[in-house]
Amino acid sequence: MIIAHISDLHLNTYYRDSHLKEIKNVLRYCNDYQVDHLVITGDLTDNASEVNLNMLQKLLAKYRFDNADKLSVIVGNHDIFGGLQKAEDIFSFPERCRKTDYDFKIKNFHNIFAKTFDNCVYLGERNSYPYAKIIDDVLFIGINSNAEYTTLSNPFASNGEVSLQQFNEIVHILNKYSNSVKYKIILIHHHFNKIKGSKNFSSAGLWQNIEKQTMRLRKKKRLISLFKQFNVDLILHGHMHITEEYEKKGLKFLNAGGSIKSSNSNKLKINIITIDRDNISTEIKRIPITKSEREENLDSLKQFELPTGNIPNENKEYKGLYMR
Numbered sequence: 001m002i003i004a005h006i007s008d009l010h011l012n013t014y015y016r017d018s019h020l021k022e023i024k025n026v027l028r029y030c031n032d033y034q035v036d037h038l039v040i041t042g043d044l045t046d047n048a049s050e051v052n053l054n055m056l057q058k059l060l061a062k063y064r065f066d067n068a069d070k071l072s073v074i075v076g077n078h079d080i081f082g083g084l085q086k087a088e089d090i091f092s093f094p095e096r097c098r099k100t101d102y103d104f105k106i107k108n109f110h111n112i113f114a115k116t117f118d119n120c121v122y123l124g125e126r127n128s129y130p131y132a133k134i135i136d137d138v139l140f141i142g143i144n145s146n147a148e149y150t151t152l153s154n155p156f157a158s159n160g161e162v163s164l165q166q167f168n169e170i171v172h173i174l175n176k177y178s179n180s181v182k183y184k185i186i187l188i189h190h191h192f193n194k195i196k197g198s199k200n201f202s203s204a205g206l207w208q209n210i211e212k213q214t215m216r217l218r219k220k221k222r223l224i225s226l227f228k229q230f231n232v233d234l235i236l237h238g239h240m241h242i243t244e245e246y247e248k249k250g251l252k253f254l255n256a257g258g259s260i261k262s263s264n265s266n267k268l269k270i271n272i273i274t275i276d277r278d279n280i281s282t283e284i285k286r287i288p289i290t291k292s293e294r295e296e297n298l299d300s301l302k303q304f305e306l307p308t309g310n311i312p313n314e315n316k317e318y319k320g321l322y323m324r
């Protein structure tokens with residue numbers, strides 16, 4: 001079985017940087033590569049737009065990544081709360097987060113991708129997380145790691161937390177199904193590696209340090225212990241916009257956060273996981289993309305019903321304050 005893992009697509013047709021062209025390139029590549037199963041670990045949209053989620057679902061369906069055997073998705077913080085689009089949003093964003101109906105947004109996300117949950121052997125009691133599905137010899141466990149908004153502990157709605165109820169349900173899934181499969185793969189949005197702090201006191205360095213405090217996955221130690229106890233083979237995630245493979249406490253992690261948005265490369269990146277009878281191997285595939293390809297291609301948007309009336313006159317995105 002060939003699994004492709006991508007993350008943080010941040011589709012956003014309301015603003016200039018829609019990423020639609022890049023997303024199409026990635027999906028075309030997965031199709032040409034004859035990927036058996038596609039995993040997307042959150043932040044499918046940038047601004048939690050239902051229109052954009054539906055667009056993406058249609059685009060995935062074009063490549064037949066639209067049913068439970070072919071696609072697994074989990075929700076990211078941007079699919080629930082959205083993000084800052086322009087400088088002045090910094091003042092209105094907290095109020096927007098406060099007014100967001102967390103459970104409704106997750107339910108809506110699940111309704112749009114309903115067909116991908118058809119074969120789940122377990123659906124979480126509160127909002128369908130965690131979920132578990134078994135394909136061939138692989139157990140996939142999808143986790144919702146998005147903390148609810150609070151002014152003090154989650155002021156940018158970007159921190160992560162897996163509730164005790166969800167944790168207990170993950171224990172239940174692992175106890176019940178881990179002996180009947182050969183491989184166990186966890187799907188989660190938030191990262192487990194550390195963001196490096198900065199010792200420089202420029203605004204960029206200062207921001208890096210603030211960001212470090214606003215992008216944490218709390219209580220990750222108990223998750224790591226649990227994954228270790230059940231010999232989980234791979235943990236797939238996104239959230240930080242880099243693509244990398246790393247190890248922690250003997251566990252193997254793959255971040256696909258740089259699939260589309262990556263600050264230091266002009267290449268799209270896809271994690272490819274190849275599973276055969278005796279082995280599981282991973283590889284990061286890089287797809288070159290030219291600058292002109294990276295630029296907005298309005299023609300490619302025409303086939304979709306584009307949202308109107310909310311496109312800002314000025315492209316005044318606050319680059320230094322982009323939340324994952």
Ligand SMILES: [Fe+2]
Nearest residue numbers: 043077239324
């Ligand atoms: Fe995120």
